[in-house]
Amino acid sequence: MKTANIAVLVSGGGTNLQALIDAQKSGIIKSGKISLVVSSNPGAYALTRAQNAGIATAVVSKKECATKEDFETKIIDALENAKTDIIVLAGFMCILSENFTKKYADRIINVHPSLIPSFCGEGFYGLHVHEAALGYGVKVTGATVHFVNEIPDGGKIILQKAVDILEGDTPEVLQKRVMEQAEWIILPKACELVCADIIKNKSEE
Numbered sequence: 001m002k003t004a005n006i007a008v009l010v011s012g013g014g015t016n017l018q019a020l021i022d023a024q025k026s027g028i029i030k031s032g033k034i035s036l037v038v039s040s041n042p043g044a045y046a047l048t049r050a051q052n053a054g055i056a057t058a059v060v061s062k063k064e065c066a067t068k069e070d071f072e073t074k075i076i077d078a079l080e081n082a083k084t085d086i087i088v089l090a091g092f093m094c095i096l097s098e099n100f101t102k103k104y105a106d107r108i109i110n111v112h113p114s115l116i117p118s119f120c121g122e123g124f125y126g127l128h129v130h131e132a133a134l135g136y137g138v139k140v141t142g143a144t145v146h147f148v149n150e151i152p153d154g155g156k157i158i159l160q161k162a163v164d165i166l167e168g169d170t171p172e173v174l175q176k177r178v179m180e181q182a183e184w185i186i187l188p189k190a191c192e193l194v195c196a197d198i199i200k201n202k203s204e205e
Contacts, residue, residue: 004199005036005083005085006034040062040094086108098149112129116157119132121154139165142162
């Protein structure tokens with residue numbers, strides 16, 4: 001096994017997916033290869049990004065699944081078919097069950113737009129995180145890449161990067177700065193670290 005198979009789970013525009021695709025092209029991610037992009041939303045622009053990069057895609061629409069279990073089973077089927085080694089959540093707007101996270105223990109990573117344990121957990125996603133940071137008046141925020149377990153934003157931290165909050169920041173301006181200065185840098189780095197670890201462990205088995 002020379003490279004680990006990476007599956008990226010998305011729901012929206014896919015800017016973090018693009019950062020991963022670019023990092024693979026530039027050699028930042030060398031121990032893994034993005035082999036599948038799964039979207040919970042058939043209209044997600046992330047699917048177009050994947051297709052443009054020649055990456056296989058799958059759509060598992062939550063609306064079309066009767067239960068959460070059915071939704072997760074369909075995702076697992078797609079992951080198993082692609083022989084997935086590591087799952088990256090990149091703007092995936094669904095909380096995964098304990099059954100799912102236990103199945104892929106230490107193999108699911110997520111990027112969160114704050115320095116965990118600040119402004120994280122249930123209800124803290126997207127602009128809400130930046131609104132909370134500004135509302136609280138913190139001077140430094142950032143992003144965290146962590147392993148995913150059954151507790152929202154509760155898994156072990158892999159990497160963090162701080163970003164300064166500037167006078168006059170709006171949630172939208174801050175969101176963009178955190179993406180550019182933190183998320184898009186540490187997500188590919190963390191992905192490479194975990195892929196390298198998976199390969200090392202497999203070669204030792």
